[in-house]
Amino acid sequence: xxxxxxxxxxxxxxxxxxxxxxxxYIYETFKKKYFSSVTTDxxxxxxxxxxGTNHRPFNPNSSNHLVFLNRLFNE
Numbered sequence: 675x676x677x678x679x680x681x682x683x684x685x686x687x688x689x690x691x692x693x694x695x696x697x698x699y700i701y702e703t704f705k706k707k708y709f710s711s712v713t714t715d716x717x718x719x720x721x722x723x724x725x726g727t728n729h730r731p732f733n734p735n736s737s738n739h740l741v742f743l744n745r746l747f748n749e
Contacts, residue, residue, distance in 0.1 A: 675700060723747075 675684070675692055682689065684696035692700065705714060726746040731739040 678703075 675696060679692070679696050679699065682701075684692060684698060686693045705717075709717070723746060726742070731734075731742075
């Protein structure tokens with residue numbers, strides 16, 4: 675953060691902590707440097723599952739939502 679994100683636009687309102695954009699940039703840089711491609715693929719799959727489980731359906735008993743859940747957990 676000190677070397678690459680010197681602009682105050684990357685700081686949170688308290689001017690001490692990084693904001694969400696800076697956190698995402700730092701995480702992506704860390705991921706490229708230290709994670710293997712297999713680990714990155716697994717993280718991508720986990721993100722898809724996590725986003726799907728956090729999804730709030732309009733009608734949880736609909737056939738479309740059940741198909742969505744089936745596809746989410748069986749692929």
